[in-house]
Every structure is written in structure tokens, then in C-alpha cells.
Amino acid sequence: xxxxxxxxxxxxxxxxxxxxxxxxxxxxxxxxxxxxxxxxxxxxxxxxxxxxxxxxxxxxxxxxxxxxxxxxxxxxxxxxxxxxxxxxxxxxxxxxxxxxxxxxxxxxxxxxxxxxxxxxxxxxxxxxxxxxxxxxxxxxxxxxxxxxxxxxxxxxxxxxxxxxxxxxxxxxxxxxxxxxxxxxxxxxxxxxxxxxxxxxxxxxxxxxxxxxxxxxxxxxxxxxxxxxxxxxxxxxxxxxxxxxxxxxxxxxxxxxxxxxxxxxxxxxxxxxxxxxxxxxxxxxxxxxxxxxxxxxxxxxxxxxxxxxxxxxxxxxxxxxxxxxxxxxxxxxxxxxxxxxxxxxx
Numbered sequence: 025x026x027x028x029x030x031x032x033x034x035x036x037x038x039x040x041x042x043x044x045x046x047x048x049x050x051x052x053x054x055x056x057x058x059x060x061x062x063x064x065x066x067x068x069x070x071x072x073x074x075x076x077x078x079x080x081x082x083x084x085x086x087x088x089x090x091x092x093x094x095x096x097x098x099x100x101x102x103x104x105x106x107x108x109x110x111x112x113x114x115x116x117x118x119x120x121x122x123x124x125x126x127x128x129x130x131x132x133x134x135x136x137x138x139x140x141x142x143x144x145x146x147x148x149x150x151x152x153x154x155x156x157x158x159x160x161x162x163x164x165x166x167x168x169x170x171x172x173x174x175x176x177x178x179x180x181x182x183x184x185x186x187x188x189x190x191x192x193x194x195x196x197x198x199x200x201x202x203x204x205x206x207x208x209x210x211x212x213x214x215x216x217x218x219x220x221x222x223x224x225x226x227x228x229x230x231x232x233x234x235x236x237x238x239x240x241x242x243x244x245x246x247x248x249x250x251x252x253x254x255x256x257x258x259x260x261x262x263x264x265x266x267x268x269x270x271x272x273x274x275x276x277x278x279x280x281x282x283x284x285x286x287x288x289x290x291x292x293x294x295x296x297x298x299x300x301x302x303x304x305x306x307x308x309x310x311x312x313x314x315x316x317x318x319x320x321x322x323x324x325x326x327x328x329x330x331x332x333x334x335x336x337x338x339x340x341x342x343x344x345x346x347x348x349x350x351x352x353x354x355x356x357x358x359x360x361x362x363x364x365x366x367x368x369x
Contacts, residue, residue: 041069041093045114047101047147048121050074052222053161055084057120057260062088069093073110075100077139079124079223083353101143104150111150116157116267119147125225126165126185127367130311133186140190145197152207158198159267160211164252164279166192169314176320177213177275184312195275202273210270212263214278215319219256219339220346224357225366228340231290232347233354234362235299242364245309247287250316254280255339258332265328276324282336283318292337296344310367 044061048054049072061068074080076098088094099106101121111117121143123129123136144160151158167175168182181196183189201207218228234241262278270276287304294301324330334342347354363369 041067042116043114044068044070045110045117046070046072047117047119047143048074048080050076050080050082050084051120052079052084052219053217053256053259054120055221056219056256057118057263058085058094059088060257060260061264062091062093071095071097071110071114073097073099073101073106074121077123077135079225081221081223081353084221102138102146104146107146108150108154111147111154111156114156116159117147117151118159118161118263118267119144120161122161122191124163124187125223125366126187127225127310129185129187129190130367131369133190136187136190140187141193141197144194148198148201148207148209151209152201152205155208157208157210157267157272159263159270160194160198160209161263162195162211162213163188163191164213164215164277164317164319165314166195166213167317167319170316170318174279174318174320175277177277177323184314199273206272208272210266210272211275212266212278213275213319214259214262215252215254215280215317217256217259218253219343220350221353222256224354225361227286227289228293228343229347229354230362231293232297232344233357235294235297235303236348238299238303240305241290241294241303242305242307243286243290244307244313246306247290247304248285248315249313250283250285250318252279252281252283252318253289253336253339254278254282254332255334255336255342258334261333262324262328262330265324265330269328271327276328277319277321278324278330279319279321280332280336281321283316284336292340293344296341305364307364310365
């Protein structure tokens with residue numbers, strides 16, 4: 025098996041930077057990861073390949089687009105010839121690229137199968153043949169709704185939505201390659217992220233944008249659905265540790281132990297923005313809406329030394345401030361993105 029850790033330790037970083045291929049780096053988490061890495065580390069060169077589908081935005085990386093250590097390539101991760109060429113020039117691949125909005129997967133699952141399964145498989149197959157490391161970014165949604173317990177890395181996969189099912193399918197492909205070919209793959213699963221650069225269709229940015237315009241803020245059902253919220257910077261720290269220290273074939277859950285229901289999240293945002301609570305509007309629930317996600321992240325804390333650094337109130341204040349200071353990112357968002365029931369449209 026290819027020993028990635030030994031390679032990284034033995035490489036003279038004064039003469040050679042680690043070359044990363046980041047997929048989907050114009051999206052929310054990928055763009056934050058790239059900015060964080062280039063600002064805080066000196067020994068990485070990043071190539072970002074992104075198909076510029078909904079959720080991607082070149083403006084997310086405007087501040088580093090001229091960096092000598094950054095290169096952008098427009099393309100799809102399902103393009104085998106392109107990916108073979110790009111992967112041949114890198115040391116490792118971090119796969120952020122995914123269709124990730126549950127509501128859109130309910131309306132049309134096909135793009136999710138293409139990106140989340142076919143795309144992940146394309147990267148997996150090439151990295152295996154080229155003896156490169158792959159880090160797969162997965163989700164807590166593969167475990168489905170959990171009434172009381174918290175999922176460990178070995179808990180049963182039980183996805184409820186087409187989106188979650190495609191992410192679980194990618195995990196099963198990765199497991200098969202690890203067992204059959206000894207592929208050097210590390211998989212991370214994270215809880216709900218929030219922070220700067222998140223696409224407007226998600227709960228927190230959608231709430232901020234609508235509240236800023238004094239429009240009604242739709243909440244599914246009675247707002248009791250619970251998510252564990254993690255600030256995106258903390259997630260990026262965990263991904264870097266998984267890249268550098270993660271064991272091949274292993275899974276690492278990343279959670280913040282910060283479980284809050286959706287109604288409370290929206291109320292907190294309105295309080296920060298000094299907006300009235302009567303902007304809240306309870307609307308028809310989406311089909312198959314999981315009540316609660318929860319994961320145990322003891323493993324990554326114990327084995328890789330990760331810990332979260334941002335509490336929810338602090339992170340939420342920073343997030344609201346970022347959106348209010350960067351209206352050019354969201355002011356031209358099509359109205360359908362902010363629709364009350366996007367899973368219908």
C-alpha cells in the first residue's frame with residue numbers, strides 16, 4: 025500500500041511543495057479550505073477543478089485568484105481524461121465536489137447520481153491506479169435520522185434522501201476499493217456547516233438574506249428538526265488533519281456537539297440582526313425530512329488531535345457579519361433559490 029504519511033514526512037518541503045488537487049473548490053467548504061490553506065501554510069500548491077454548477081461562485085476565491093500557488097481549471101470530475109491528467113500532476117486529491125442540497129435531490133435526483141457517485145468513482149479509480157491519496161468529503165446524512173443516539177464511524181448507513189443515498193453509495197465504492205485494491209482513501213463525514221461563502225439555498229444564509237430584505241423566512245414543519253452545527257473553519261482544520269495524518273481506509277466523523285433545532289437557529293439570527301420574530305413563517309415540510317442528525321467525533325479527536333475552536337454564537341455572529349458586508353455575492357440570487365418550498369421547484 026502507498027504510504028502517504030511517509031512520503032509527506034520525507035519530502036524536503038524547502039524544495040518541493042505538496043501539490044493538492046481540490047475538486048469543487050468554488051463551492052462553500054472547498055473555497056474556505058483553499059483560502060485557509062494558502063493563508064496559513066506555505067508548503068502547498070493547489071489546483072482547483074470545478075464545473076461551476078449551482079453553488080459554485082468564482083467570487084468565493086477572488087482574494088487568492090492571482091496567487092502563484094493557485095490554479096483554476098474549469099471541468100467536471102466525471103471527465104476521465106481531464107481527471108487523469110490533473111491527478112497525474114498532484115500528490116493527493118480532496119473531493120469536495122458534490123450536489124449537496126437535499127431539496128433539489130427530491131425534485132431531480134439524476135444530477136446527484138452523476139456527480140456524487142460517478143464523479144467520486146472516477147477520482148477513486150484514477151487515484152488507485154496512479155497510487156495517489158484521495159480524501160472523500162462525506163456527510164452525517166448517510167446515517168439518516170437518529171432519535172437519541174450518536175453515530176460512530178461504524179454505525180449502519182441508513183440514508184433517507186436521494187442526496188444522502190448517493191453519498192452513502194460513494195462510501196461503499198470506496199470501501200470496496202480499499203478492501204480489494206488497498207486504495208489510499210480517507211473518508212470524512214461532517215455535520216451541518218455554516219459560515220462565509222455558503223450558497224443562499226441553505227438555511228442560515230437564506231435566513232440572513234431574507235431577514236435583511238424584511239421578507240418572510242420559511243421554516244419546514246414546526247421547526248423542531250435538529251442539526252449539529254459546525255463552523256466551516258473548524259471543519260477545514262479537521263480535513264487537513266485527515267489529509268496529513270489519516271489512516272488509509274479509515275472514516276472520521278467530524279461533529280461539534282452543538283445540536284440545535286432549526287427554529288432556534290433562525291430566532292438567533294433575527295436577534296443578531298435586530299429583526300422581528302414575526303418574520304418567521306412555518307411552511308409545508310419536505311418529504312422524508314430527517315428529524316435529527318448526530319455523530320460522535322471521539323475518534324478524530326483522539327487519533328488525530330482535532331478539536332473545534334469556534335462556539336456557535338461566535339460563529340453565527342461572524343457569519344451574519346460576512347453576508348451583510350458582502351451583498352455582491354448574493355444580491356442577484358434568482359428568486360427561486362429563496363423559494364418557500366424549493367423541493368417542489
